[in-house]
Amino acid sequence: MGVDYYNILQVDKKAKDEDIKKAYRKLAMKWHPDKNPNDKKYAEAKFKEVSEAYEVLSDPQKRAIYDQYGEEGLKGQVPPPGSEGTPEGATFFQNGGTTTFRFNPRRADDIFAEFFGFSSPFERMGGGGGGGGGGRRTRMGGSMFQSGGPFGDDIFSSFGEVPVSQTPRKSSPVETTVPCSLEELYRGATKKMKISREIADISGKTMPVEEILTIDIKPGWKKGTKITFPEKGNEQPNMVPADLVFIIDEKPHSVFTRDGNDLITNEKISLVEALTGYTVNLKTLDGRSLSIPINNVIHPSYEEVVPGEGMPMQKDPTKKGNLRIKFNIKFPSRLTSEQKAGIKRLFGS
Structure with missing residues (x-):
């Protein structure tokens, strides 16, 4: 049957990208070798499992192949097209099965560094500097992790489940005024706002999209009333998109x-x-x-x-x-x- 990546990440097979990211964030921190100094070998194995599962399930192509063929399909062990158990139209076969998709997992610490923006939390805290320091170091998959820094052997516990330094920054809100007549503020109205923004795919590439946002203006709203559309700003790597904030403005009236x-x-x-x-x-x-x-x-x-x-x-x-x-x-x-x-x-x- 091969490895059950969904079970490793503790998510449902219908899990969305955000669910997969949250699961990886939690489990990568739980099984990080520096958090498990008393059983480092077991933690390293779990850490690699979690990283491999995230790499597969966060990539649409790898996930689609895995869903159809399991781990064997990812690693080049799929039977040729037309044989029993092979669905028709498998897009990763070419010329009668002479070429197959082959998945080679990346190093766990590379995935960790790409996701969190740093390879070791101790480097972010100023404890991973060069020569002669007093901290103990262990090597895992080619990158250096240091323990025994100024926060003790378990820096993760200093900040709870997720270190403060890994939290993605959020861009400042983008504010736009919405001019309204006094009649609209008296009776209520619906405004359609067309926005253009950049969204990112799973690989981090951005593309422009247009979207229509609906603002339901309620009777009695005043100048300065704010309507917020959370995270509708441009998407950027390692950043939480900005909120879009529309601010009601009042047009001058000829009588009132x-x-x-x-x-x-x-x-x-x-x-x-x-x-x-x-x-x-x-x-x-x-x-x-x-x-x-x-x-x-x-x-x-x-x-x-x-x-x-x-x-x-x-x-x-x-x-x-x-x-x-x-x-x-x-x-x-x-x-x-x-x-x-x-x-x-x-x-x-």
Whole structure:
């Protein structure tokens, strides 16, 4: 039956690339020879098993061959095409089976160094330097590992299951503003954002792709609201992709300005209208017509407040702020006889 790589990595046969990487990260650290000084030979054997399993299952071509033919197929022991047990259309055969795919496992420490970005955690901590140091060294597969450094024989235990130094760095968030009209923020809207980014395949090569992201704008959202799409930035080797952050911006409106959950509008009126009465006619952000009669004398600091005609509240859109109407009174440079008569009638003198 050959070696069961899935069993070695403790993953399901339908495991995704990320599951395989997580499994290797955990088991490579568990069986690293420097973490098992009391049983180094056994640890080295397990370490090599885990590395070989990761090399096969993380490579789409090797994994496909292994899934069809097992370890024997990878290592050139597959029966020729057409013989019993050989599926038709095996893509790695050429010219009637004269050439087969042959897999030669790489050294375990090379895979470890490629995955984690360093061949020995002690080098990263400054304990693997040159000549005369006091630490003990053991050789495994051609690379040098040092124990007995400033953190003791088991540096791994100083940081738990995974050393801090191996954690992939994450790029800074990429921020983009999303201009929205006051009507969109009042009623809610859906925005489609087309992005272009680089994604990496299993070998680390990158390729450009385009993607459409959907932003559902909720009624009552304010300027500065952030919508985050985790890890939708460019992919780079040994880096966690950046988050894409869209920041809501508010376009200027011809009638209203926003103050928290309130809407403010300014009405220009004449002195006569201020003194004799005025009706405000407005179209709301959702298209309704409002007619608001004002029977009080309107002075320069007067403000008419209409409850419930402001912006929806973000936490509870069924509730709304207020509509606040302010007035800009135009005073005439002189009064006509008609205006004077109207003021006399108003004040009875």
